Amino acid sequence: MPKIVDPVARRRAVAQAVLAVVARRGLEHVSLRNVAEEAGLAIGSVRHYFTDRDELMIFTMRELSHRIEERVRLHAERLLDPGGCTDRRRSTEQLLAEFLPLDEIRREEAGLWHAFTALAHLRPDVRACAAEMQQAMHALVARVLHEAQGVGALPHAADIELESTRLTALLDGLTLQAALFPDRFPPELLQQVLRRHLDTLRSGE
Numbered sequence: 001m002p003k004i005v006d007p008v009a010r011r012r013a014v015a016q017a018v019l020a021v022v023a024r025r026g027l028e029h030v031s032l033r034n035v036a037e038e039a040g041l042a043i044g045s046v047r048h049y050f051t052d053r054d055e056l057m058i059f060t061m062r063e064l065s066h067r068i069e070e071r072v073r074l075h076a077e078r079l080l081d082p083g084g085c086t087d088r089r090r091s092t093e094q095l096l097a098e099f100l101p102l103d104e105i106r107r108e109e110a111g112l113w114h115a116f117t118a119l120a121h122l123r124p125d126v127r128a129c130a131a132e133m134q135q136a137m138h139a140l141v142a143r144v145l146h147e148a149q150g151v152g153a154l155p156h157a158a159d160i161e162l163e164s165t166r167l168t169a170l171l172d173g174l175t176l177q178a179a180l181f182p183d184r185f186p187p188e189l190l191q192q193v194l195r196r197h198l199d200t201l202r203s204g205e
Helices: 007-025 032-039 043-049 053-079 088-097 104-120 124-150 160-180 187-203
Strands: none
Touching: 007 032, 007 043, 007 053, 007 104, 032 043, 032 053, 053 088, 053 104, 053 124, 088 124, 088 187, 104 124, 104 160, 124 160, 160 187
């Protein structure tokens, strides 16, 4: 009886192999052959699920984003549940901290994400994918700030769109600096900067 292969699980396994190749050897070493070897598959099996390297790269970029979003979603559900959040400030900080490289997993993700976004400068299709994900992050931050404003945790006069842009830029900048210079930007400093920024939002500075 032939073995039944779950195509979704197989595509995700191949994407994980891409991430492993990028993390260990760099984006330039991603090829269907290298990925197949990493995944323990024949190259024909990889081609069965991905027509070319471009399709594989975009799918992998989305998988990386989904991995981060899944963690963020758990915090967001608790924070945005009117009856389920007892400490809004702490929950907000925990949610936003998921975008920062505070541990080994998130440091690796940050390095991988910046490798893909560097590719986006050269590839319109990858750029469109990156823009979509950036917009999703911005929308989540805007929703969190809007809810905070609604319960009086932010000044009524705060410009939510502007503050969402400022906060997402801060998170992106901290992540980039920590990915490049981890010794100069340890987790404690990243959390301190985020905490200070949230304080200024609340005070209206």
